[in-house]
Amino acid sequence: MVDHYNRTIDYMRISVTDRCNLRCQYCMPEDIPSIPHEEILSFEEILHICRLAADLGIQKFKITGGEPFVRKGCLDFISELKKVPGVSQVTVTTNGVLLAEYMPQLREIHPDGINISLDTLRADTFHHITQRPYLPQVMEGILACVESGIKTKINSVLLRGVNDHEFFDLVNLAKEYPVDVRFIEIMPIGSGQQYEGYSRQELITLLEERYPNGVRVSEIRGNGPADYIHFPDFKGCIGFIDAIHGKFCNSCNRVRLTADGILKLCLYYQNGIDLKHMVRTGEPDDQIRKAMEQAILKKPAEHQFHMDAREGAKEMRRMSQIGG
Numbered sequence: 001m002v003d004h005y006n007r008t009i010d011y012m013r014i015s016v017t018d019r020c021n022l023r024c025q026y027c028m029p030e031d032i033p034s035i036p037h038e039e040i041l042s043f044e045e046i047l048h049i050c051r052l053a054a055d056l057g058i059q060k061f062k063i064t065g066g067e068p069f070v071r072k073g074c075l076d077f078i079s080e081l082k083k084v085p086g087v088s089q090v091t092v093t094t095n096g097v098l099l100a101e102y103m104p105q106l107r108e109i110h111p112d113g114i115n116i117s118l119d120t121l122r123a124d125t126f127h128h129i130t131q132r133p134y135l136p137q138v139m140e141g142i143l144a145c146v147e148s149g150i151k152t153k154i155n156s157v158l159l160r161g162v163n164d165h166e167f168f169d170l171v172n173l174a175k176e177y178p179v180d181v182r183f184i185e186i187m188p189i190g191s192g193q194q195y196e197g198y199s200r201q202e203l204i205t206l207l208e209e210r211y212p213n214g215v216r217v218s219e220i221r222g223n224g225p226a227d228y229i230h231f232p233d234f235k236g237c238i239g240f241i242d243a244i245h246g247k248f249c250n251s252c253n254r255v256r257l258t259a260d261g262i263l264k265l266c267l268y269y270q271n272g273i274d275l276k277h278m279v280r281t282g283e284p285d286d287q288i289r290k291a292m293e294q295a296i297l298k299k300p301a302e303h304q305f306h307m308d309a310r311e312g313a314k315e316m317r318r319m320s321q322i323g324g
Contacts, residue, residue: 001057003299011060011223011254012053014046016074018259020067022095023131024119026157026186026195028066030131041261043077045279047084049257052289054086056296058255060223061090063111066259069098079109089223091115093155097134099141103148113151113222115182116142120163121170129162146177153180153222153239158203160196167206174236182226182239200227200240207231207238214238223253249302263292265299 001009018035020028041049050061061081068074082090091113099106099116106114118138120126126135145152156170174181186197207229208214217228217237226239249266256264261276273295278288 001293001296003297005250005299005301007250007252007299008057009253009255009296009299010058011062012050012058013062013064013254013256014050015064015066015257015259016041016043016046016068016077017066017071019070020065020095021070021097021132022067022134024129025131026129026159035260039260039276041257041259041276041279043073043080045261045276046077046257047080048279049261049275049288050081050087051084052285052292054084055289056293057086059086059088061087062223063090063092065094067095067097068092069094069102075102075105075109078111082109082111089113091223093117094141095130096138096141096145097132098137100137100144103141103144106150107148110150113153114145115153115155116145117155117157118142118170119156119159120166122166125163125166142177142179146179152178153182155182155184157184157186158198159186160198162195164198167203168210171207171238174238175231175234178235180221180226180228180237180239182241185242200242203240204229252299255296255299263295265295266302269300 003009017040022028023030063074063078063081065071078090078092081087089112092111093115094117096116096118099114116138119129120135121139123133123135126138127133142152142154154170154173158164158167158170170181170183173179183198183200183203185199186195211231214229214231217230221228221237221239226241228237228239230237252266256267257275258264258272261274261279262272263275264272273291275288275292278291
């Protein structure tokens with residue numbers, strides 16, 4: 001599937017729930033209301049949409065939330081999605097709290113990769129950011145994932161004055177374990193607007209002062225826009241995703257399906273098409289597929305986070321409500 005800007009759109013991020021067992025301050029503070037259960041797509045409805053998306057050439061799927069593993073039946077859904085004709089890759093992003101508990105089943109399903117969100121290695125800072133005391137469970141989950149042989153990545157959001165003093169501690173995870181550690185720039189959505197993050201270049205400058213022999217990695221290590229550097233004696237790589245300072249819209253290959261069934265074409269814009277309504281009212285598959293195709297063709301050229309929000313255009317929901 002190629003859009004009007006000649007970008008190949010072959011990747012869909014699917015939020016299976018807006019609920020989470022953490023309350024990260026920049027993503028999902030305590031006061032966020034949950035979407036009513038009846039408004040959430042069933043797994044059967046998501047699979048239906050994924051089959052139609054695969055017909056259009058979307059072959060890579062990322063399962064997200066909220067926290068995907070808090071939804072009962074998520075593991076069975078991942079297993080079924082991997083069987084859909086045309087699907088080449090199914091990966092998961094999780095906060096890691098339930099990962100060790102579910103690892104026996106995940107070993108059987110063997111997703112193509114698991115990304116684990118981890119912003120700190122200190123219990124007090126973890127509790128400050130997430131409002132929960134689950135750092136031991138997350139670390140157990142990371143080790144279980146590494147030992148399983150499933151491709152493992154760690155996603156870290158570095159926030160000024162909150163966890164930035166742990167930058168090299170997080171970097172060293174890629175030295176000690178065969179994991180890629182990616183530093184993701186905070187997105188100015190919802191509560192994320194209250195924090196200041198770091199650009200890729202700022203972090204690369206810090207890294208090169210301590211590790212001067214890094215080599216830029218040319219191989220593709222995932223579906224997203226991360227750029228990677230490998231350092232001697234490191235078992236993994238360090239990656240950077242900065243959608244604001246390092247805008248990569250010209251190579252964007254993704255769309256998003258929210259938990260309540262909206263096909264979002266760009267994280268910035270609030271508009272999208274209501275696939276849930278089409279599925280639940282019995283629209284023929286050809287019509288749904290055509291609506292998806294026409295929407296993707298009109299995918300915006302770029303986000304506008306660097307500009308003042310245009311009234312009615314910018315997405316006003318929080319990241320957990322969209323799909324992390």
